[in-house]
Amino acid sequence: MKNLRRARERYDQTPTPPLLAGRVENALNATGPKPRRQLVWLRYTALATAFLCGVFVLSVNLSPAFASSVYAIPVLGEVARVVTFTEYSHQDDSGLISVKLPALQNTGNTRLERRINREIQQKMNARADEARSWARSYKDSFLAAGFTEEEYRPVETVIDYEIEYSGPDRVSFMIVQYTSCINYQEEHFYYNIDLESGEELTLKDLLGKHYREICDEQIRRQIEERKKDPQNSYFDGDMGFTSIRADQPFYLNEKQQVVVVFAKYAIAPGYMGVQEFVIEP
Template sequence: MRPEDGKKVYDQIEIPKELELTVRCSVEEAARRREARRKEEAENSAERDRREEKDLEKRGPERTGLEMESTEKDPLTEKQEEKQGRQRQRENGARSPIYRLLRRTAAAAAGVLIAFTVGLNTNQAFAENMSRVPGLGFLASVLTVRSYHESEGDYNIHAEVPGIMQSQEETGNRSLQADKVNEEIERIADSYMAEAKAEFEEYKEAFFAAGGTEEEWNNRQMNISIDYEVKYQDEAVLSLELTAFKGWINASEERHYYNLDLSEDRELTLQDVLGSGYAELCNKEVVRQIEERMAADENQIFFGFGRAGDMAEGFTTVDENTDFYISGTGEVVLVFPEYSIAPGYMGTTEFTVGPMVKDGMGETGKRNKK
């Protein structure tokens, strides 16, 4: 079923009252996870600065007596003090319970757009696994190519837009698949924010046209977020998730997945990662888990099953277009968007179906079987 058709059916379903709290908690939990990732990035950055400062301290005693007696401040000392100052600012800010509120208020008052270009993705699991692969021809890494925050007027925007980069030192090869993914990610990020803003403007116009007042409007804002996560990385396989979120009267989220075989410069399919019998395996697991979830929780509703069995066509089978990612433990996880197999309040639904197999990945499989 198409998501737009599922939404029409969902609008006709009576939703239990207790689900309002469940949905709100889910949205808040997603926000907490995003904030935790940003905090981890700040801590990793501070740790890198501390290591650099230790290196500078070790170099200090090596200077000559003439340099130590000079009335001019040593450039190394200046750099060290500057880094220490930045570190103290970060630590003091992180300890302050009103840090995020002050930052948001200042940005809103000034109406500024802060843009940063190219910042390293500090996902720890990804960084630890990143290494040069013999014979690969390039080193792939995921960078934040656009990072900006805007809190002005009707919008509160946080965007971290990724890009897949390769080093061509060994053979001069260039990943055409990575270039294709990068172009698509840029297009998705730009169009999502433009469409979200247009949607909010239409609602605002209709609100006042219907007789709403400024007092009733009460400076409402739409929250828009673009973020990403490296789900899995080994010497040959990269699994990347791009998330786009908007929230105002209600919240909605869409996700995009990119699973690449870096050694062969191609996109991976379910057949590649699960073998030729992938459809039967996936279908059996999805149905089993749907029935299991519905039996354990009456608030779990899926089209075509149980009390929603006659309301709409539900899950039937996976195909080559079914979204998936590879988890950090190497498990293949199927992903179904809002309204596709379940009511909207269920959000994006996921099913772990089994470990990735590599026999069908050409040179990738051969290398990993050794």
């Protein structure tokens, strides 16, 4: 995760040209309708100039020369391990990309490994196709808005992963995508796997049939506790927390506790960042 921290530091230290957001937005509006993906991002960021930019992922088997290194790092003990399957960086006139993608190995379940690893590769490749198109559109719109090449701030994208829990029967890990453009975005993708059954763990598996009531009650209580600090703020009504989703993101921490996660802007203002709630069974 060091790449993520370094990228954020570079973003914070780089000045943004004045009036950039409005001028680029106007140029983008003149180029035609926006794809559905951009509308989803605008909903959560409330910033018309947040774009998914500059991400692409290629497996080492498809492009070995493009990968800077491929190596195995055991992290899950005797039964299973997560390895860095692909690690590389690439730079062009639109920006810089740094990628480190995991793969699940040595679980004793080859079918499980293939399914999870294929899903990771396919998901990131699909996002890559979309992102490359937006990277070109963003730079074109930047220049069309009247800015110069010298004023252009290259997009930086980092994809990395982090092991949340490692045990002989369960694996929980997260893939993070960080993109800095005019502003910055983080997206998290969680994988919680039962190594014995080969299935992805659900909140119902971990908390029982009343998992929704358990999560909702504890999250509401923790929000009220956090709101006692005047520095903390949460949305109210329909914009705020009402109930967990059927596909609510979560992970297992090192104590095997369920941690329910809400993306930035989901239930609180952006300055509050990603919100996490530890749930007791």
